Amino acid sequence: MSSGDTYRPSWGRAALAVFLKDWHSELRTRYAISALGMFIVTTISIVLFSLGSEGAPIEALSGMLWVVIFFSAMSGLSRTFVAEEERGTAMTLQLHAPSSAVFAGKLLFNGVLVIALTILSAILYAGFINGFVIKTYSIFILTIAFGSLGFAAAATIIAAIIARASTKGTLYPVLSFPILLPLLLTVINATRLAAEGALLEEAFGEFQILISYIVVVVTISSLVFDYVWKD
C-alpha cells in the first residue's frame, strides 16, 4: 500500500484480501492442491490394494474414509502459515492487517481447501471402494459440511502454532490429532449412520456436537490467535 502509513482497510476487506492473496498464490504454484490431491489418490489406492476384492464391514470403511481425509489434510493445511514464515512475509502481513482479519482469511482459505478435499475423497472413495454405499445422503452431506468446517477450524490454529516451531512438518499431525479426535469420532459415527440408512433425525445428536465443536474451536482460536501471531 503505497498511499501511506495511515491507510487501514476495513476488517472485512482485510480478511478477504488475505483470503484472495492465499488463493492467488495457491493458483500460481498449485502446491497445496497437487499435494492434497496426490495424497488422496495414494491413500485411497493403498486402502484398495489392502482390501483387494474382499470388502470390509461398513464401520471399518466409514472410519477409513476419515483416516484418508485426516492424513491428506495434515499434509497440506499447515502450508497457509508455514509459507508466510518461509517467505518471510509474516511481518508484512502483521503490519497491514489486524490479526483477527488474518485469522479469518486463513480460516476461510483452509475451509475452502478442506471442503474441496473432503468432497474429492468422498467421491473417489464411494466410486472405487466396494461396499461403501451411502443410504441417507442428507446425513452424509451435512456430515461432510460440518466435518470439513471443524477440521479447518482446528487445523488453522494448530498451523499457526506449528509455523513458529522449528520442526514444522512432523509435529503437525501430532499436535492436531488429540484436538481433532472428538471431531473424528463424531464424523465417523455420523458416516456410519448415513451408510446404515438411518433417518436424518437420528443423527441430530452428532450434528449438535459438530456445530458446538466448530463454535468452541473458532471462538477459542480467535481469542488466542493474537498471542501466536504477534511476536
Add this chain to the structure above:
Amino acid sequence: MGYRIALGIWLSVVIVLALTLPMVAQPQHWYDLPIIPGLEGRARIIFFHVPTAWLSALAFVSSMVYGIKYLRKRNVEDDIKSSSAAGLGFLFCLLATVTGAIWAKFSWGTFWNWDPRETSIFVLLLIYGAYFALRSAIDVEEKRATLSAVYSIIAAATMPFFLFIMPRVLASLHPEPLLNAQGKVHMNTTMLALFLASLAGFTGLFFWMWNLHVRTQRIDLHQSMTKGE
C-alpha cells in the same frame, strides 16, 4: 520441613491401612471395609488409582491456568509453574493408565479394551505428549512459553467434548462405586474417609513435588542467565 514429615507419615498410614484393613460382607467394627459386589479385593485400587487420575486432571487444569497467567503477565515464573505442572500431570497420567490397565487385566481379563475412561485417559496422554513435543521443538524461551500455553488452552477447550461423545460411541464397564448411576454410595464411612484421606495425601504430595520442581527449574534458569552474561 515439618509438613514434609507430616505428609510422609500421613501417606504411609493411608497406604498401610488401605492394604491391610479387612474386607467383610457385613461391616461391624469401625475398621471393617465393605465388600463391593463384583469388585471384592480389587476394590482396594480405588485408594491409589483414583488419586492419580484426579491428579492428572488437576495438573492439566493447573498447567492451563498458569499458561493463561503467563499470556497475561509475560512472567517466566508462570511458565515454569505451567510446564512443571504438565510434567507431573504426565507422570500421574502414566501411573493412572498403568494401574488401571493392571486392574483391568484382573477384572475384565484384558489390559486394554478401549473403554470410554481408557480412551479419555489415552487422549490426555496424547495431549501431554504433544505438549512436550511442541516445547522441545522451540528454542526461544518466550516463544516456547507462549505457544505451549496456547496449545494447552485449545486442548482444554476440546477435552470436555469426550463427556458427550464417549457415551454415544461405547458403553462403559468402568465401576463407579463413589457415585454410580443410581446415585448410591457403596462405600461405608471408613472406606470413604480412607479414600478422602488418600486423595488429600496424594494432592499434598503433588503440591510438594510441584513446588520442588518449580524451585529446581528456577535455579536452572538463573544459572543459564548468569552464564549467558
